[in-house]
Amino acid sequence: MKDSTKYVGLDVSKDFVAVAIADEGRDNPRYFGQIPNNEESIRKLFKKLREEECRLNVCYEAGPTGYGLYRFLTALGIECCVVAPSLIPTRAGDRIKTDRRDAIRLAQLFRAGELTPIYIPTEEDEALRDLVRARKVTKEDQLRARHHLAKFLLRHEIKAPGHLKKKWTKIYHKWLNTLKFDNSALEIVFQEYLHTLDEIEQRLERLERAIHTETMRSSHAPVIEALQTLRGVKEITAVTLVVEVGTFKRFASARDFMGYTGLIPSEYSSGATRHQGKITKTGNSHVRRVLVESAWSYRHKPNISRDIKKRQQGQDAMVQRIAWKAQTRLHPKYARMAAKGKPHGKIIAAVARELAGFIWAIATSVELKTSSSKVA
Numbered sequence: 001m002k003d004s005t006k007y008v009g010l011d012v013s014k015d016f017v018a019v020a021i022a023d024e025g026r027d028n029p030r031y032f033g034q035i036p037n038n039e040e041s042i043r044k045l046f047k048k049l050r051e052e053e054c055r056l057n058v059c060y061e062a063g064p065t066g067y068g069l070y071r072f073l074t075a076l077g078i079e080c081c082v083v084a085p086s087l088i089p090t091r092a093g094d095r096i097k098t099d100r101r102d103a104i105r106l107a108q109l110f111r112a113g114e115l116t117p118i119y120i121p122t123e124e125d126e127a128l129r130d131l132v133r134a135r136k137v138t139k140e141d142q143l144r145a146r147h148h149l150a151k152f153l154l155r156h157e158i159k160a161p162g163h164l165k166k167k168w169t170k171i172y173h174k175w176l177n178t179l180k181f182d183n184s185a186l187e188i189v190f191q192e193y194l195h196t197l198d199e200i201e202q203r204l205e206r207l208e209r210a211i212h213t214e215t216m217r218s219s220h221a222p223v224i225e226a227l228q229t230l231r232g233v234k235e236i237t238a239v240t241l242v243v244e245v246g247t248f249k250r251f252a253s254a255r256d257f258m259g260y261t262g263l264i265p266s267e268y269s270s271g272a273t274r275h276q277g278k279i280t281k282t283g284n285s286h287v288r289r290v291l292v293e294s295a296w297s298y299r300h301k302p303n304i305s306r307d308i309k310k311r312q313q314g315q316d317a318m319v320q321r322i323a324w325k326a327q328t329r330l331h332p333k334y335a336r337m338a339a340k341g342k343p344h345g346k347i348i349a350a351v352a353r354e355l356a357g358f359i360w361a362i363a364t365s366v367e368l369k370t371s372s373s374k375v376a
Helices: 039-050 068-075 099-112 123-155 170-178 184-217 221-227 235-245 254-261 285-299 306-312 317-339 344-375
Strands: 005-012 016-023 030-036 055-061 079-083 265-270 273-279
Touching (some): 030 039, 039 055, 055 068, 123 235, 221 235, 285 344
Parallel strands (some): 005 055
16 A cells, blocks of 8 residues: 655756655655656656555656656656746755756655645647747747838938828838839848848738637637627737636636736835835736736726727626726726826736736636536
């Protein structure tokens, strides 16, 4: 009978896995060794450990190697968790870092219950998340290409006509296509910059079409559609929120979700002194980014535009009430803070934090409704 537990800490890199074991009890963790990072070696390792007739609890840090090891160990029937690197306790005076030390430290802290596991997305969620992140990278490439082209035109004192007040519209692109340079070298440079921008924008369109198609097939489609009832939350934003979070039910309250976004103020309090500083910026940076982008919409007075009305068609009445409550609460908050002369960055962070609460309320209500309908 398996009446004891071995806590296994794995320091995972691209080619190797360092293994340390902490037995249940007070003995110091021991270093087991290093093995190649492949399925055959990992299977042999845990087959050997299982021969000792004990329970195995395994952990490793989240990192660039992804969740393949977690899924492989879970398929073998081994309990495994992936821990958040930023929440691993560290000693102030520790200045030595090796794979051996990291594995031993993981096993020791895991046995003590000092590690914080992260949420593991499903393979479907992870694939859609990669698609959304690829679109984000393409948007960054687009911004970089626009800057290169704009600075090139500025250096050569070429300005758009007065009626083209906005850059990068269809009319602006038509004007760019009419430009010619007498110098052949400059003409080549300009055409290459323009061609690069066109290629990136075509790639962006392909990715957005793919995101829409995959979203419609996804099991999260009801939540994604419901979140779009909110002002400032369109399809890309809603998909980003859902694939990064996974399931909103893992947060017990809106306050917990706000903390996950990293939009809550940091705090240092001692005795009667209480000091709040900048936002913590912990948790998921992608979620925080889209929340801040959406929060800017609430500087305008509450209004149900034609676009929002279209997105709200067919949605539950309670979802629509929450979306309207968000507008009637967040705009006055923006206006009050602006009237006090607060910096715009601080105002938007505060609005984004409360917007996260409304997003949690809508998402959890839809998830609960969807899960209950499946049970029925």
